[in-house]
Amino acid sequence: MALALVTGGTAGIGHSFATQLASQGWDLVLVARDSARLNDVAAAIRTTYGRDVETLTADLANREDVMAVADRLESTESPVEMLVNNAGFGIHASLLDRDFSIQEKALDVMCLAVLILSGAAGRAMVARGHGSIINIGSSSGIITTGNYSAVKAWVNTYTEGLANELRGTGVTVTAVLPGWVRTEFHARAGINASKLPGIVWIDSDELVQEALADHAKGKVISVPTKRWNSAYWLGRHVPRCAIRWVSRKLSNSRKNP
Numbered sequence: 001m002a003l004a005l006v007t008g009g010t011a012g013i014g015h016s017f018a019t020q021l022a023s024q025g026w027d028l029v030l031v032a033r034d035s036a037r038l039n040d041v042a043a044a045i046r047t048t049y050g051r052d053v054e055t056l057t058a059d060l061a062n063r064e065d066v067m068a069v070a071d072r073l074e075s076t077e078s079p080v081e082m083l084v085n086n087a088g089f090g091i092h093a094s095l096l097d098r099d100f101s102i103q104e105k106a107l108d109v110m111c112l113a114v115l116i117l118s119g120a121a122g123r124a125m126v127a128r129g130h131g132s133i134i135n136i137g138s139s140s141g142i143i144t145t146g147n148y149s150a151v152k153a154w155v156n157t158y159t160e161g162l163a164n165e166l167r168g169t170g171v172t173v174t175a176v177l178p179g180w181v182r183t184e185f186h187a188r189a190g191i192n193a194s195k196l197p198g199i200v201w202i203d204s205d206e207l208v209q210e211a212l213a214d215h216a217k218g219k220v221i222s223v224p225t226k227r228w229n230s231a232y233w234l235g236r237h238v239p240r241c242a243i244r245w246v247s248r249k250l251s252n253s254r255k256n257p
């Protein structure tokens, strides 16, 4: 059966990808840092869906670990047919902080690792004449809430560039731009999301169901849910000064009291 590699497949959006792909008959390679959790999630998927699940413990902020995942993607033994570059985290830090380690890590995990892994998967898939790459960007990439927006704008734009480069090769590429999704993301980053109205939140399984359907249709950009699609349209058509105003309000509302 076809094999999909999902980074950050143990929680939130990545876990939804892993379970939905397994339910559609895909075997999996799951990548994350926490080995015990990887093993638990893999065992649960094997039991529930009867699929083969390989685990790879890797910190995608570490170049050696990224290259080990890239090697797995280029391996010709049980080739990977779909890559989901999903691993990531929120950034709760000022652009003026002297300690920029979290910003550096964000660039490593959400930009450089995506570039290296997409390149490795792309080479192997082009050689076989087929394959799928899904990169998780963000609707934050069209607003201006600090470095997270900048990082996700990079993912969104990079993925469109990759889709252009791979056009006609049989390898399909989609950037998924979620709105706010209820996962561990905000608590892990220490972001206060309590003031956000209920309507902005998306269920992770609903998001992934739409993202996979959009990918199957060959869409290069997927913005799941009608309300977030409308927000995306607005974000591309209102003046940038309005985007900066909204972004300032949002950043202020997330500060912890």
Ligand SMILES: NC(=O)c1ccc[n+]([C@@H]2O[C@H](COP(=O)([O-])OP(=O)(O)OC[C@H]3O[C@@H](n4cnc5c(N)ncnc54)[C@H](OP(=O)(O)O)[C@@H]3O)[C@@H](O)[C@H]2O)c1
Pocket: 007, 008, 009, 010, 011, 012, 013, 014, 031, 032, 033, 034, 035, 037, 058, 059, 060, 061, 086, 087, 088, 089, 090, 109, 110, 136, 137, 138, 139, 177, 178, 179, 180, 181, 182, 183, 184, 185, 186, 188
């Ligand atoms: N939640 C949202 O509102 C939202 C909105 C837009 C976009 N996104 C994007 O969606 C993606 C998934 O986020 P999520 O909300 O599902 O977050 P989550 O619930 O916190 O899950 C993050 C996953 O990524 C893994 N991970 C984190 N850092 C890693 C690293 N350095 N190396 C390898 N794996 C790592 C985690 O496992 P380990 O901790 O074991 O490594 C976990 O499996 C991210 O790219 C995020 O930026 C999220």
